[in-house]
Amino acid sequence: MRRLLFVTFCFLFSLTTLAQSKNAQYDSTLAKSLGADNYGMKNYVFVILKTGPAVIEKKETRDSLFAGHMKNINRLVDANKLIAAGPFGKNDLKYRGLFILDVKTIEEAKELVNTDPAVAAKIFDVELIPWYGSAALKEYLKYVEKITKYKL
Numbered sequence: 001m002r003r004l005l006f007v008t009f010c011f012l013f014s015l016t017t018l019a020q021s022k023n024a025q026y027d028s029t030l031a032k033s034l035g036a037d038n039y040g041m042k043n044y045v046f047v048i049l050k051t052g053p054a055v056i057e058k059k060e061t062r063d064s065l066f067a068g069h070m071k072n073i074n075r076l077v078d079a080n081k082l083i084a085a086g087p088f089g090k091n092d093l094k095y096r097g098l099f100i101l102d103v104k105t106i107e108e109a110k111e112l113v114n115t116d117p118a119v120a121a122k123i124f125d126v127e128l129i130p131w132y133g134s135a136a137l138k139e140y141l142k143y144v145e146k147i148t149k150y151k152l
Contacts, residue, residue, distance in 0.1 A: 036135035044083065045109035046131035047099035054122035068117030076101075081112055083138045096124060102138060106130065 035042045056062040076082035076099075084100040101109045106128050118124050 034135040042135040048127040051094040052122040052125040
């Protein structure tokens with residue numbers, strides 16, 4: 001029985017050792033600067049923007065709220081809180097777009113999302129979901145200006 005336990009332990013230990021090998025390209029300084037864990041991952045909050053209950057008939061008001069929405073998106077990017085944003089295509093779920101926020105808690109995400117004029121006006125409702133993704137995700141942002149021909 002002891003021999004069987006010992007063999008089982010050795011087998012399981014060897015599996016975990018084989019499954020986890022050191023990455024020769026690992027850059028500890030970069031990983032630390034991005035907040036990466038040992039797997040190159042970190043926690044974010046994934047935000048789904050959905051059609052809200054408000055119907056704004058006045059075009060000038062609607063245009064102003066959406067301009068404020070875009071301005072707020074840029075402000076959150078500048079504050080290093082917004083990693084990704086964009087609209088969804090037409091769908092039956094009433095999903096309008098998404099944000100990926102570089103925050104640790106749903107509460108912090110709610111505070112940031114509530115600064116959006118379109119959310120405050122109830123044009124959008126939001127769903128906030130903890131998400132575990134690559135810590136390198138925000139590295140793409142440094143290329144946005146180089147590939148964006150027209151600014152909104």
